[in-house]
Amino acid sequence: MNHLDTLEREAMHIMLEVAGQFAQPALLFSGGKDSIVLAHIASKLFRPSVIPFPLLHIDTGHNFPEALFFRDAYSAGLGARLIVRYVSDSIEKHGLSEPQGKFPSRNGLQSYTLLDAIEEFGFDACIGGARRDEEKARAKERIFSVRDEFGTWDPKNQRPELWNIYNGHIARGQNMRVFPISNWTELDVWHYIRREGIELPSIYFAHEREVIRLGNRWMATNRFIQPEAGDTVLRKKVRYRTVGDMTCTAAVESEATTLDAVIAEIQASTISERGETRIDDQISEAAMEDRKKNGYF
Amino acid sequence: MDILRFLTAGSVDDGKSTLIGRLLYDRRQIFSDQLELLRRQSKARDGSELDLALLTDGLRAERAQGITIDVAYKYFSTPKRKFIIADAPGHVQYTRNMVTAASTAQAVIFLIDARKGVIEQTRRHLYIAAMMGIRHFIFAINKMDLVGYSEAVYQSICLQCRQAVEGAQGPVPLLIPVAALPGDLVTGPSANMPWYHGPSILQALEELPVVQDIPPGETCFHVQYVNRPQSANLHDFRGYMGSLLSGEIIVGQQVQVFPSQQVARVKSIRMEGVARERTLGTGIYTIELEEELDITRGDYLLRSEESGEGNTEFTAQLCWFSEKAGRAGMKVKLQQNSMLTRAVITGILHSVNLDDYSHNAAPEQINLNDLVSVRIRTQQPMPRGEDSNTASLKQAILIDEVSNQTIAAVLID
Numbered sequence: 001m002n003h004l005d006t007l008e009r010e011a012m013h014i015m016l017e018v019a020g021q022f023a024q025p026a027l028l029f030s031g032g033k034d035s036i037v038l039a040h041i042a043s044k045l046f047r048p049s050v051i052p053f054p055l056l057h058i059d060t061g062h063n064f065p066e067a068l069f070f071r072d073a074y075s076a077g078l079g080a081r082l083i084v085r086y087v088s089d090s091i092e093k094h095g096l097s098e099p100q101g102k103f104p105s106r107n108g109l110q111s112y113t114l115l116d117a118i119e120e121f122g123f124d125a126c127i128g129g130a131r132r133d134e135e136k137a138r139a140k141e142r143i144f145s146v147r148d149e150f151g152t153w154d155p156k157n158q159r160p161e162l163w164n165i166y167n168g169h170i171a172r173g174q175n176m177r178v179f180p181i182s183n184w185t186e187l188d189v190w191h192y193i194r195r196e197g198i199e200l201p202s203i204y205f206a207h208e209r210e211v212i213r214l215g216n217r218w219m220a221t222n223r224f225i226q227p228e229a230g231d232t233v234l235r236k237k238v239r240y241r242t243v244g245d246m247t248c249t250a251a252v253e254s255e256a257t258t259l260d261a262v263i264a265e266i267q268a269s270t271i272s273e274r275g276e277t278r279i280d281d282q283i284s285e286a287a288m289e290d291r292k293k294n295g296y297f
Numbered sequence: 298m299d300i301l302r303f304l305t306a307g308s309v310d311d312g313k314s315t316l317i318g319r320l321l322y323d324r325r326q327i328f329s330d331q332l333e334l335l336r337r338q339s340k341a342r343d344g345s346e347l348d349l350a351l352l353t354d355g356l357r358a359e360r361a362q363g364i365t366i367d368v369a370y371k372y373f374s375t376p377k378r379k380f381i382i383a384d385a386p387g388h389v390q391y392t393r394n395m396v397t398a399a400s401t402a403q404a405v406i407f408l409i410d411a412r413k414g415v416i417e418q419t420r421r422h423l424y425i426a427a428m429m430g431i432r433h434f435i436f437a438i439n440k441m442d443l444v445g446y447s448e449a450v451y452q453s454i455c456l457q458c459r460q461a462v463e464g465a466q467g468p469v470p471l472l473i474p475v476a477a478l479p480g481d482l483v484t485g486p487s488a489n490m491p492w493y494h495g496p497s498i499l500q501a502l503e504e505l506p507v508v509q510d511i512p513p514g515e516t517c518f519h520v521q522y523v524n525r526p527q528s529a530n531l532h533d534f535r536g537y538m539g540s541l542l543s544g545e546i547i548v549g550q551q552v553q554v555f556p557s558q559q560v561a562r563v564k565s566i567r568m569e570g571v572a573r574e575r576t577l578g579t580g581i582y583t584i585e586l587e588e589e590l591d592i593t594r595g596d597y598l599l600r601s602e603e604s605g606e607g608n609t610e611f612t613a614q615l616c617w618f619s620e621k622a623g624r625a626g627m628k629v630k631l632q633q634n635s636m637l638t639r640a641v642i643t644g645i646l647h648s649v650n651l652d653d654y655s656h657n658a659a660p661e662q663i664n665l666n667d668l669v670s671v672r673i674r675t676q677q678p679m680p681r682g683e684d685s686n687t688a689s690l691k692q693a694i695l696i697d698e699v700s701n702q703t704i705a706a707v708l709i710d
């Protein structure tokens with residue numbers, strides 16, 4: 001059996017276990033490629049009916065407009081219920097302080113909004129598109145991962161996962177995070193997108209943008225990121241390899257306007273997905289691990 | 298391109314991490330920014346140039362202690378295959394980690410230090426791998442550079458390995474001399490060992506046959522989710538969604554629901570929304586039945602003539618994962634596929650001494666990392682797995698009723 005079939009089937013099995021074991025699951029959907037793949041798999045799996053749980057997006061207010069546009073169009077096309085909750089509301093509600101600096105990332109604040117949404121809707125499981133190949137701390141994450149009521153992850157207290165049996169038992173207040181595409185690599189995701197003919201937001205393909213240089217990466221200027229004295233502002237042909245927030249996702253110089261060309265470029269790349277695109281992971285080696293413990297998805 | 302899942306087993310310092318690092322490095326599956334980080338870490342730790350072993354060390358606590366204590370997964374691929382490596386090292390938690398990693402592996406690489414040969418630990422790992430039913434055993438007889446790449450050393454270790462595998466009742470092993478650090482016979486040939494004519498580690502991994510198709514035999518489908526959209530266009534739709542574990546289902550045939558023993562006729566079969574006359578191999582299907590029956594998650598659909606009343610009492614081997622000791626009389630939940638039932642450990646028959654495979658009769662309690670044979674009684678009957686080809690009917694987990702933790706792996710006899 002082809003590796004993509006095996007991976008797809010594993011993801012479907014996991015989603016079916018979520019549908020079977022939880023009363024109120026949600027699928028986290030951002031309009032990024034990994035969550036699009038999740039939604040695509042779910043929609044295939046449950047045909048002829050629609051996905052029996054809602055899609056949930058935590059909108060930081062810093063999202064790319066192209067991704068938001070895609071998010072709305074794609075979920076409407078699936079006939080799925082889309083719930084959007086806003087980080088700006090959490091900032092107000094909890095009196096949080098806005099991130100400052102040249103690249104004011106709201107990444108760390110997302111967890112508040114997610115926890116609020118979990119409470120508001122009583123979600124007992126949230127399906128996410130994290131992959132183990134993304135980062136070292138992720139390599140040990142379980143497929144079913146228990147979070148306490150503060151959203152914290154305890155790497156020392158993970159349940160062993162045997163065969164394809166998933167233990168979804170949780171106590172009141174706890175919440176399960178579920179990662180059906182844990183065993184996919186970045187290239188698996190791209191190959192699957194090509195095989196299935198899945199549409200993507202336009203920013204995954206090369207387009208022209210005004211950018212400033214950040215080390216060996218390019219940050220697009222926008223209403224959050226303004227050039228400062230000493231910055232070189234250029235127009236460049238770029239694409240995005242991941243789609244996070246505008247404030248912390250770097251673009252990649254590219255000529256690839258088709259899926260085949262994008263895959264060819266990624267195949268030839270010597271830099272990892274996160275290394276090339278996420279400026280917030282670079283702070284410390286254990287950055288991701290710390291953010292995960294604190295409830296970052 | 299298909300997928301092979303394997304795990305590595307060895308005691309500390311046999312070179313497991315180095316071997317995995319070497320496979321990834323030689324296959325260019327380490328990105329330059331990750332390499333840069335490794336170089337910095339290697340320097341900071343012991344001033345070395347590049348310690349490939351650091352690649353598989355994931356979490357901060359472990360880095361601080363300098364040991365790995367959990368299962369980590371790594372990925373690489375060649376044009377022939379995608380590989381998923383389960384890396385399960387560690388000291389105290391070792392049995393638990395290895396059982397977990399082995400449960401999804403089709404092959405295992407045992408690391409042997411050529412200077413030491415087969416040691417006590419190797420026998421423990423062999424027993425677990427054989428118990429978990431892994432089909433392919435590969436020995437990486439490592440650090441050949443430290444024994445002068447000697448064929449005689451290799452041959453004498455091969456003899457030890459074969460004997461040890463026989464003792465553990467494992468499959469015929471592949472025995473490969475390697476030097477993971479300099480890279481001999483990991484991904485390519487070795488000029489240092491011209492006397493060896495077999496495959497390198499990578500070649501062996503690429504060529505292992507993997508059985509992925511559905512076991513023939515009795516129809517066994519387990520219901521994971523009952524899909525009742527109750528939408529306008531699918532008002533009366535009631536689809537039983539789940540996985541076909543063995544055999545096949547054909548539209549119009551009768552199936553028996555387990556455990557209720559009700560009988561129904563198959564009305565439709567769908568895969569990803571597409572209707573079909575019969576199932577085609579393993580996979581997830583949505584099945585509608587003509588009759589309206591009370592079928593819930595955890596039920597099985599079996600071929601009607603073959604299903605029986607099932608078992609509520611059986612013996613099984615357990616690997617204990619919990620710090621809380623197990624005792625006879627302990628009440629637990631048991632999950633097999635999607636079926637969940639209450640259960641009680643009615644008796645502890647013996648525990649296995651992993652050093653010499655001897656049995657200790659009737660121990661008082663079951664401790665963390667113990668392998669024991671027990672008697673279990675379940676509230677709901679379980680489908681009989683004894684003479685079935687369906688491996689998953691022999692596999693289950695125990696869940697603590699209070700903490701919800703997974704406390705044991707169960708292999709039903």
Ligand SMILES: Nc1nc2c(ncn2[C@@H]2O[C@H](COP(=O)(O)OP(=O)(O)O)[C@@H](O)[C@H]2O)c(=O)[nH]1
Pocket residue numbers: 307308309310311312313314315316350408439440441442443475476477478479
């Ligand atoms: N000379 C030599 N040293 C090796 C070889 N493989 C591993 N080592 C060294 O043995 C030590 C332990 O290796 P490591 O991969 O960390 O072992 P692990 O504990 O099994 O993961 C390290 O210092 C390695 O550099 C080899 O083939 N030859």
